[in-house]
Each structure stands twice: as C-alpha cells, then as structure tokens.
Amino acid sequence: xxxxxxxxxxxxxxxxxxxxxxxxxxxxxxxxxxxxxxxxxxxxxxxxxxxxxxxxxxxxxxxxxxxxxxxxxxxxxxxxxxxxxxxxxxxxxxxxxxxxxxxxxxxxxxxxxxxxxxxxxxx
Numbered sequence: 446x447x448x449x450x451x452x453x454x455x456x457x458x459x460x461x462x463x464x465x466x467x468x469x470x471x472x473x474x475x476x477x478x479x480x481x482x483x484x485x486x487x488x489x490x491x492x493x494x495x496x497x498x499x500x501x502x503x504x505x506x507x508x509x510x511x512x513x514x515x516x517x518x519x520x521x522x523x524x525x526x527x528x529x530x531x532x533x534x535x536x537x538x539x540x541x542x543x544x545x546x547x548x549x550x551x552x553x554x555x556x557x558x559x560x561x562x563x564x565x566x567x568x
Contacts, residue, residue, distance in 0.1 A: 450563040457559040458518045461552050464559030477555050484548035485520050493541020494531030495524055510542075516549030 457464025462478030465471075489495075496511040515521050531538050561567045 447563070450560060453559040453563045454556050457556040458516075458552070460519055461517070461555060464556065465562070468559060468562050470562065481517065481548050481552050481555070482520065484544050484551070485517050485524075488541045488544025488546075488548060489524060489529050489531075491537040491541040491544070492532040492535035493538065493543070493545045494533070495521060495529055495545055496542075497525065510546055513546040513549045513553075516551075516553040517545070518552060521549065 453464040453467050455464075456467050460478070461481035462474035462476070464474075465477060466474035496507060496514045498508070498511045498515075531541055535541075558567075
C-alpha cells in the first residue's frame, strides 16, 4: 500500500470526505462531508446516543454499535469529549442513535471508497 493510499484512508477516517478531497474528488468530498455531518448532527439533535467501548458491558451488539459510532472519526471524539449523551426517555432516542451509528458506518464505507480510488480500482 502506497503512502498516498494510507494518507487518503487516514484523512477519510478523521474528517468525512477529506480522503476524497485529497484524491482530487472535490464534488464527492463536499457531498460526503455534508451527508455524514448532517446525519451525525441530526442524530445528536434528536437525542441520539453515542455508544462507547467502556459501556459495551460485554454485549457483542453494543460493541459493534460502539465501533459503528466511532466510525465517524473526529465527529465522534469531539461529541464524546463534549459529553454528548442521548436522553433515553425521549421519543426520538432510538432514531437519533440509529442516525449516529449510520453516520459512522457510512464514513467507514467512504474510507474503503478512498482506498479503491487511490489504488486505481475505481474512478
């Protein structure tokens, strides 16, 4: 794997769309950034929760949810650092949590897309 590929993957993880921007795909980068950040922000705004590794309690599903949430990169760590936690009594709690997990999973797929573009497997 080349230095260019590794840089694209790391950038794609840290900031949604940054890997694509690094690879010269400006329109994709902007689109992906907006989609992932909006999904994540909406999830938090409607009382979604961030799963963490420390609260997985040995449950495989909670562990997978934590890894999915962490896929948002810097967004996850900033929100967790600011103490973002959902309100479990809110009617939108489950939907918001699904949004935050989906944003992370989408960003992980964007990392793979950056990898494929960098390696010349796709345009």
